[in-house]
Amino acid sequence: EIVLTQSPVTLSLSPGERATLACRASQSVTGYLAWYQQKAGQAPRLLIYGASSRGTGIPDRFSGSGSGTDFTLTISRLEPEDFAVYYCQHYGSSPMYTFGQGTKLEIK
Amino acid sequence: QVQLRESGPGLVKPSETLSLTCTVSGDSMSTHYWNWIRQPAGKGLEWIGRMYLTGSTDYNPSLKSRVTMSVDTSKNQFSLKLTSVTAADTALYYCASCRGGRCDFFDSWGQGTLVTVSS
Numbered sequence: 001e002i003v004l005t006q007s008p009v010t011l012s013l014s015p016g017e018r019a020t021l022a023c024r025a026s027q028s029v030t031g032y033l034a035w036y037q038q039k040a041g042q043a044p045r046l047l048i049y050g051a052s053s054r055g056t057g058i059p060d061r062f063s064g065s066g067s068g069t070d071f072t073l074t075i076s077r078l079e080p081e082d083f084a085v086y087y088c089q090h091y092g093s094s095p096m097y098t099f100g101q102g103t104k105l106e107i108k
Numbered sequence: 109q110v111q112l113r114e115s116g117p118g119l120v121k122p123s124e125t126l127s128l129t130c131t132v133s134g135d136s137m138s139t140h141y142w143n144w145i146r147q148p149a150g151k152g153l154e155w156i157g158r159m160y161l162t163g164s165t166d167y168n169p170s171l172k173s174r175v176t177m178s179v180d181t182s183k184n185q186f187s188l189k190l191t192s193v194t195a196a197d198t199a200l201y202y203c204a205s206c207r208g209g210r211c212d213f214f215d216s217w218g219q220g221t222l223v224t225v226s227s
Contacts, residue, residue: 034213043202043217044153055215056109087153091212095166097143097155 002026004100012108019075021103023088028068032091035064035073038102039084047086048073055071058077075105110135110154112203112218120197120225126190130203130218133184137161141211142179142186146199149222154199160208193225 003026013019023033033051036044046055048064051071061076075082088100109128116128130142144156157167159177167175171190190197200222204214 029140031214037212043220044214045217046213046215049213049215089153089213094169095158096168099153099155101152 001096002090002092002098004090004099006086006103008103010104010106012106013078014108015078015080017078018052019073019078019082019105021073021075021086021105023066023071023073023100025069025071025090029090029092031067033064033066033071034089034091035062036087036089037082037084042054043089044087053056078105081107082105109224110140110216112205112216114201114203114218114221116201116221118161118222118224120193120223121227122194122225123192125163126188126193126197126223126225128188128201128221129185129202130187131183131185132205137179137181137186139208140205141208143202143204143206143214144177144188145152145202145214145217146197148199156188156190156201158206158211177222189195195225198225199223210211 005024007022031051038044038076052064063074065072085102085104088103111134113131120126141158143158159165174191176189189226202220203218205218
């Protein structure tokens with residue numbers, strides 16, 4: 001089973017700054033890598049799928065990149081509503097879906 | 109976009125069966141896979157399983173022996189049963205959908221329903 005490790009666990013930044021969140025897989029994966037945003041008391045919301053494609057209605061300040069074992073979610077310029085927990089997720093054979101443990105993006 | 113709403117008992121006794129239902133609206137049930145995902149308080153997300161209208165199911169190996177999913181298309185609902193529950197099954201349970209042609213990510217989620225396992 002593939003394990004996804006997200007870093008950092010907590011990221012403290014200010015509005016207007018650039019955020020870079022990492023997701024590392026325990027072995028090389030296909031492009032089936034997605035990112036979600038979860039705000040307190042809400043369900044996760046799809047941001048990125050296929051490692052780099054934005055979900056419906058997702059602002060272009062969110063971008064995804066990476067391949068193999070290393071993937072990145074970048075928020076180019078943080079808005080107040082972007083402070084939340086972010087999860088990466090992989091779809092593998094069997095089928096099986098695995099999530100990273102999350103990165104909390106907090107206001108500095 | 110599909111809308112999802114979970115329902116079911118919020119409290120289940122240890123060793124009993126957890127039963128939840130997800131009601132679907134806004135799109136055809138035939139074009140999606142239907143999933144259950146859970147999240148213990150303050151923790152991460154765990155995929156439980158998925159099903160298609162054909163009756164085909166796939167379950168997380170760690171839960172497979174205790175999970176059953178079913179669908180009732182006449183009511184636009186699908187369901188989860190988890191047997192022999194323990195305190196470790198206490199979590200927020202979400203239903204979520206992914207598209208039949210590309211089911212590698214979850215594009216719609218319910219708001220979640222909290223299930224507590226306690227006597």
